[in-house]
Amino acid sequence: MKNKVIIIISILMLNFTGFAQNDLGTIDDFGRVALAPVLPNDMGDMPSAARNLLLTKLGQIAAKNGLASAAVEPQFLITATVDVISKDITPTAPPMVAMNLEINMYIVDYVNKTIFSSYTYSAKGVGKTDTKAYIQGIKNINPKSSKIRSFVKRGKNKIIEYYNTQCDVIIKEAQALEKVQKYEEAITKLISVPEVCQECYFKALDAVEPIYKKMIGENCKEDVTAAKTALQNNDVDAAKRYLMNVQPGTECYDQAVDLAKQINSMQMEIATEQGDTTTVEEFVLQATPPATREEKVAAYKQVGHEYAQNESSEAPEEYDLEFVENY
Numbered sequence: 001m002k003n004k005v006i007i008i009i010s011i012l013m014l015n016f017t018g019f020a021q022n023d024l025g026t027i028d029d030f031g032r033v034a035l036a037p038v039l040p041n042d043m044g045d046m047p048s049a050a051r052n053l054l055l056t057k058l059g060q061i062a063a064k065n066g067l068a069s070a071a072v073e074p075q076f077l078i079t080a081t082v083d084v085i086s087k088d089i090t091p092t093a094p095p096m097v098a099m100n101l102e103i104n105m106y107i108v109d110y111v112n113k114t115i116f117s118s119y120t121y122s123a124k125g126v127g128k129t130d131t132k133a134y135i136q137g138i139k140n141i142n143p144k145s146s147k148i149r150s151f152v153k154r155g156k157n158k159i160i161e162y163y164n165t166q167c168d169v170i171i172k173e174a175q176a177l178e179k180v181q182k183y184e185e186a187i188t189k190l191i192s193v194p195e196v197c198q199e200c201y202f203k204a205l206d207a208v209e210p211i212y213k214k215m216i217g218e219n220c221k222e223d224v225t226a227a228k229t230a231l232q233n234n235d236v237d238a239a240k241r242y243l244m245n246v247q248p249g250t251e252c253y254d255q256a257v258d259l260a261k262q263i264n265s266m267q268m269e270i271a272t273e274q275g276d277t278t279t280v281e282e283f284v285l286q287a288t289p290p291a292t293r294e295e296k297v298a299a300y301k302q303v304g305h306e307y308a309q310n311e312s313s314e315a316p317e318e319y320d321l322e323f324v325e326n327y
Helices: 048-064 130-139 146-179 183-191 198-232 236-243 253-274 293-314
Strands: 076-089 097-109 114-127
Touching: 048 076, 048 097, 048 130, 048 146, 076 146, 097 130, 097 146, 114 130, 114 146, 146 183, 146 198, 183 198, 183 293, 198 236, 198 253, 198 293, 236 253
Parallel strands: none
Antiparallel strands: 076 097, 097 114
């Protein structure tokens, strides 16, 4: 295709004018069918202002159709290529640039290099410069138009089909991550299964629970060790922080209780030395494990959200979408 431009950069790295959203989404974004708009660093001759506007439109299409992304390394993308069909200078005063564009939009499975849905929007733009001509052609894309809704629906249905057919594979991948102690990544993979895929969604939740328990058990050991070190250095406040999230039911909980008693003893000693014991507050372990399904799901999503925040700086800046270019 002529003058084709591939659009590839992770939404997590987006910082553009006109479309603002939380790069990592929210906790509630987990469990939804999600699309990440992507845009390339190398856009050929396409002006940056037009590139940013097109990226904005892709983001709006995802968001306005309920498919905002929360993933660190998203598997499902909404992307586009642009073909300049014709470019002419009008015989007017002043002369204007007139362009006919084909904006080809795609919903793709990036991991498996598969195109799930495509739609071509034919646009005309006229302006004093190439930039203004591009922008006029792009700005008329309506994220809520019936054709774009159909394009998104086809892609969404393919994503749901993917989860329904690959559920066992997804769970095995998460369990493999668990074996190498990548608990947060394993949990994030499982809670990213869309709720609309009911059978797989509940299988994934069942698979999350033992991984979550193992994770908080490991975290407890680390926190207790760190709290002991803090107390050896007479840093009571640091010891408290380490113990705040220790939950009953973990192997090291009794050790944490003993450390809490030690903290209270140290607090009283310090207060006595300072001549003021009336302001001493007893330190008690207050964290409780999630009990209901709703509480458990909220805890799993919190892990995923924190994992996304921690990993966002390592998200890839570019994607290789050659399979889209050759479509």
